[in-house]
Amino acid sequence: MANYNVAPLEKLVEQFEKMPGIGYKTAQRLAYYVLNMPKTEAREFSEAIIDAHEKIHYCKVCCNLTDSELCPVCRNEKRDKSVICVVETPRDAMAMEATDEYRGVYHILHGAISPLNDIGPDDLKIKELIARLSGDVTEVIMATNPTVEGDATAMYISRLLKPMGIKVTRLAYGIPVGGDLEYADQVTLARALEGRNEL
């Protein structure tokens, strides 16, 4: 087996194998795919990797990913700058955008407080959030994940902001739309009961 390795190919396989959810077999398949690409496409792919690294940085207001000074949301004058939705990752912001319901702006923490993984408040973009809270901001929506870490982060931030007189809200917990009561876990069901609304 070792007999048959082609070094540049093995190197490419290794690169793919490092990625999340990619095992050796898949890495091999992807490497062969890249090898069979026309040369121009391979060059494009290679450049896309470098480009992404060199052109993308954090928006200086909300810390989302962008290739300009401000991200499209912060740049958009129609967005309501008085409401800030705080999320853990850029992908969470993207998910919120996909609802087409939210008209405020975002703040990306780039993680959540997790003592087990040695991630404390100082590792997140919390200072940057505090710095944004001028008189115009009326509400901060905590949209961190419904996990222990996300909850702890939401709690930590709300304790910082409340003394500043800012309204802090949290996304509603409950049963997912289209879900089945029978299969909902107990904690979710208990939260859904707690948060029940009048009809």
Place this chain on the structure above:
Amino acid sequence: MANYNVAPLEKLVEQFEKMPGIGYKTAQRLAYYVLNMPKTEAREFSEAIIDAHEKIHYCKVCCNLTDSELCPVCRNEKRDKSVICVVETPRDAMAMEATDEYRGVYHILHGAISPLNDIGPDDLKIKELIARLSGDVTEVIMATNPTVEGDATAMYISRLLKPMGIKVTRLAYGIPVGGDLEYADQVTLARALEGRNEL
């Protein structure tokens, strides 16, 4: 949603999305992974793609992938050059090598005859195989896949070689080791019966 796209990131996502077995969500996950890599690693990855393209070509004897003139098997003096195992792809040769049983050399066709996909004998490395058949070669083992295309290719090649007085063999069909008779398909079972050996 469109509102939130970062062009260089979207470009990277598109590159991953083209790959086999990678959907939009996975492509996104991979692109974010690449974005979070240290810069040096990203550069390494990008170079690995270009390197694989520029350094890898076909072995001039067996048409396997290699970064030198001859592949390691053709270069190896201990390999028996009188037996050639004909496979469809470099990965098939790798699978054969992994058995650690085979001591001959290979020939890679880079495909199989498939009229439905417009692949005829001239699209495969059959001419290159014929050119190798000097007086030294005593046996050609057809190890193309056990599919209609693989069978047709094996049959086609064996008809070319037999008049040249070369022994042409085919890998045995049968039930896989560790398999279960109950779940073996009828055709495989019939072939296993046909090819039964005396104990």
